[in-house]
Amino acid sequence: MTQAEVQISKPQAEDVIVVRPTKGWAALNLRELWQYRELIYFLTWRDIKVRYKQTILGAAWAIINPIVNMVVLQIVFGQLANMGSEGVPGPIFRFAALLPWGLFSKALSASGRSMLSNRNLITKVYFPRLSVPLASVLGGVLDFVISFVVLIGMMLYWQITPTWGLLTLPLIILFALITALGVGLWFSALNVLYRDVGYILPVLSQLLLFISPVGYSTSEVAAKWQVLYALNPMTGVIESFRWAMLGTTPSDSLPLATIVAISASVAVTLFVSGLFYFRRMERTFADVV
Amino acid sequence: MSDIAVRAVDLGKEYQIGVQQEKYRTLRDTLTATMMRPFRALRGQLPDATQSLWALRDISFEVKKGQVLGIVGHNGAGKSTLLKVLSRVTEPTTGFVELHGRVGSLLEVGTGFHPELTGRENIYLNGAILGMKRTEIDRKFDEIVAFSEVEKFIETPVKRYSSGMYLRLAFAVAAHLEPEILVVDEVLTVGDAEFQRKCLGKMGDVAQEGRTVLFVSHNMSAVLRLTQETIVLDHGRMVMRAPSAEAVDYYLSAGHAKAGERIWDEDEVPGAGAGFRPRALRIRDQRGRVLETVRSTEPVTVEFEYQLDKPVTGLRCGFYLYTMRGEPVFTSFDTDEQALFEKYTNRPAGRYVSRCTIPADTFNQGRYVLGVNASSYRIRRYFQDERALEFNVDPTGAPGMQWSEPRPGPIRPRLNWTIEQVG
Structure with a gap:
């Protein structure tokens, strides 16, 4: 027995996986998730690749959707309800909000469905289940980037120069992703157990659109409801995104920092609890999905 | 270093088979059930303890490194559940399994194939799902394509493939996995005879390379050909572990197949x-x-x-x-x-x-x-x-079984052949 032989066999000997029943709250095991990062990448890539197959307009839909939404919101909130847009043109004010909103609403519907649409994988192969909702949320990032280019174009057209706040953009996008993931994790796990979620999601998404500052500014909300309003994490996401891109702040409301602080704490709570809830329910997924 | 690849101890898997699982659980059901629970407890009705099924019970076995172990049993005996536990898809209810090495499963080929994606794209996707690294897939890509014989259509969406091509590609990806422990479920029942032979050959190679294989099949001649030892499952229990010839004999004659x-x-x-x-x-x-x-x-x-x-x-x-x-x-x-x-x-x-x-x-x-x-x-x-x-x-033991080819026709008589050298 030489030294070399011992060294060769050692890593193998340590590579023992024990499968046993687990109870209660499970550890997140993010290390394992990291080991499977390529799977997350491929699942995301598949979702993106498949999304616009066999469509005539292809990725143009990523632009058409928010533009149509913008026109509708501009007519309803801008022209009919005559609501202000914090000193920037109404269309760009609403379009900017639709970027994080689109990321969120797509993440919500995609991750809600994700465990069911990947049922054949979940019941056949082992991999960290978190990769599935994670990939479905990340799949929306490409649409976000495409719309972002359109937003830049609009900013050039209306000659809006971004402020130094632009530098916080990565943080704000992370904020948006965490919000989307937090809600997505809860709903993807719940949808495995309760198919009702599939019916709740579209309604919820529509409802949230109207209680988030997408078509209007937070200033429109009565002062006494502002704290409650900020509990919707998308309030903080949208207002901070608009601030970073267009330099607007809601004029007649809580300070933006307070809004963001309230929203962010809700988002983080949702995200962390979502992670643990998902991990807890995960072990039954293959049996009930 | 131990020479054990898989060690299962007192494995059990319980499924709840009450009405709750028959239909989808809805929020309303859960809410009413939760609210009714105290009342039911008062009336002495405990939550449906009887409505469960042990798909696996007290399963203990060891598999040595490099061994090919067969698992047989009639439908519902627990074979698939056992493989699901071994491949970590589902957790056992009792007991535990030690897996010494990476587990790859060949459960139902084509898992995760997406019809809209091309052959090439599906190789990468499927490889990642089965646990291969991208560099590993890059390295084996040509080999996989050659094995599947679909070179010409590698840029075509797999929804346009014939079912044979689809299966060949799917198996090719799975067959090029290099796990220490390979779990194979019933993959050989698909495809034409030529392809089946190729698959069996590949399985044989895997075993030759000293990797551990757990092989589930209804095809007794394949079990006999590929495995040295076989486990017989019946109603979730392990009723026998013996050299394959003996175990297959037991399975075929012990009336595990009901009906009839x-x-x-x-x-x-x-x-x-x-x-x-x-x-x-x-x-x-x-x-x-x-x-x-x-x-x-x-x-x-x-x-x-x-x-x-x-x-x-x-x-x-x-x-x-x-x-x-x-x-x-x-x-x-x-x-x-x-x-x-x-x-x-x-x-x-x-x-x-x-x-x-x-x-x-x-x-x-x-x-x-x-x-x-x-x-x-x-x-x-x-x-x-x-x-x-x-x-x-x-047909185990029927004339001509030394060749794996299927014989056409419904009868297989044992005829008296003579061979004479006449010149």
Whole structure:
């Protein structure tokens, strides 16, 4: 027995996986998730690749959707309800909000469905289940980037120069992703157990659109409801995104920092609890999905 | 370093099979159930403790590194559940498994294939799902494509593939996994004979390379060819672990396959034709056991039990035998023989069994259908059921089994060949 032989066999000997029943709250095991990062990448890539197959307009839909939404919101909130847009043109004010909103609403519907649409994988192969909702949320990032280019174009057209706040953009996008993931994790796990979620999601998404500052500014909300309003994490996401891109702040409301602080704490709570809830329910997924 | 690859200790898996799981659970159900719980507890009704099923119970075994272990059992014996636990898809309810090395599963090829993606894209996607690294797939890409024989269509969406091409590609990806422990479920039942041979060859290679293989199949000749030892499962329990020849023999003859019997209830036969009532049709093996799967190398007994409420003249009872595709194989009646025909021209009321034995070495491998008929020729038909019973024939030990090719045709007689050198 030489030294070399011992060294060769050692890593193998340590590579023992024990499968046993687990109870209660499970550890997140993010290390394992990291080991499977390529799977997350491929699942995301598949979702993106498949999304616009066999469509005539292809990725143009990523632009058409928010533009149509913008026109509708501009007519309803801008022209009919005559609501202000914090000193920037109404269309760009609403379009900017639709970027994080689109990321969120797509993440919500995609991750809600994700465990069911990947049922054949979940019941056949082992991999960290978190990769599935994670990939479905990340799949929306490409649409976000495409719309972002359109937003830049609009900013050039209306000659809006971004402020130094632009530098916080990565943080704000992370904020948006965490919000989307937090809600997505809860709903993807719940949808495995309760198919009702599939019916709740579209309604919820529509409802949230109207209680988030997408078509209007937070200033429109009565002062006494502002704290409650900020509990919707998308309030903080949208207002901070608009601030970073267009330099607007809601004029007649809580300070933006307070809004963001309230929203962010809700988002983080949702995200962390979502992670643990998902991990807890995960072990039954293959049996009930 | 131990030479154990898999060690399972007291494995058990319990499924809840109450109404709750039958339909989808809805929020309302849970809410009402939660609210009702205190009341039910007051009434002494504990939550459905009886409504569970142990798909696996007290399973303990070890597999050595480099060993190929077969797992056999009839449908519902727990094979798939065991593989799911071993491949970590689902957690056991009791006990634990130690896996010494990476586990790759070949459960149902094509898992995760997306119809809209091209062959190339699916290789990468499927590889990632099965746990391969991207660099590993890059390295093996050409080999995978060559094995699958779909080079020309590698940039075509797989939804345009024929089912054969699809399977070949899927198997090719899975076959190039290099896990220390490979779990294989029933993959060899698909594809044409040529491809099956290729798959078996690949499986053999895997074992040769010293990797551990757990092989589940209904194909007993494949089990015999590929494995040294086999586990027999029955109702979630391990009933035997033995050298494969012995285990396969036990499985085939121990009547693990139930069925093999068709019973008619009184009310099932409309207007019970003029006093004739069928009772049962059974398939029995050499030792008289009612089986769904019989061996081609043993004689098979077919028995038809019926009741005559009044005397019947000129009755003949018998069966039609068809292949699953409905091609007739032969027809036979109990009064075909002149002697019996004369003796039973008039049958008084009473209970009868008409029984016949089909000699050994008649059937080829496959599934067959028995239809029954009871009639008085050209006078009246008392009862007919064209698909009364189905049964399987296992060809282990049949002539020509040294070659894995399927033999066409429904019969596989053992013929007396002589070979003479004449020049």
